[in-house]
Amino acid sequence: xxxxxxxxxxxxxxxxxxxxxxxxxxxxxxxxxxxxxxxxxxxxxxxxxxxxxxxx
Numbered sequence: 001x002x003x004x005x006x007x008x009x010x011x012x013x014x015x016x017x018x019x020x021x022x023x024x025x026x027x028x029x030x031x032x033x034x035x036x037x038x039x040x041x042x043x044x045x046x047x048x049x050x051x052x053x054x055x056x
Contacts, residue, residue: 001022002026003033005019026044029044029045029054029056030046031044
C-alpha cells in the first residue's frame, strides 16, 4: 500500500502518515519489491542473516 494506493478519505491524514512511516522503514531496511507475472512480493531485508531482527 505504500506504493500503489489512492486514499479516498483520510480524516486528519492518519493513514497517510502511517503509510509514509512504513515506507521510510522499508527504505531503511533496503526492502525490494519483486514482480512475478501479475503479482509482486516484498523482500523485506535482502541481506538477511539468521538471527537478524526485522523491525518496520
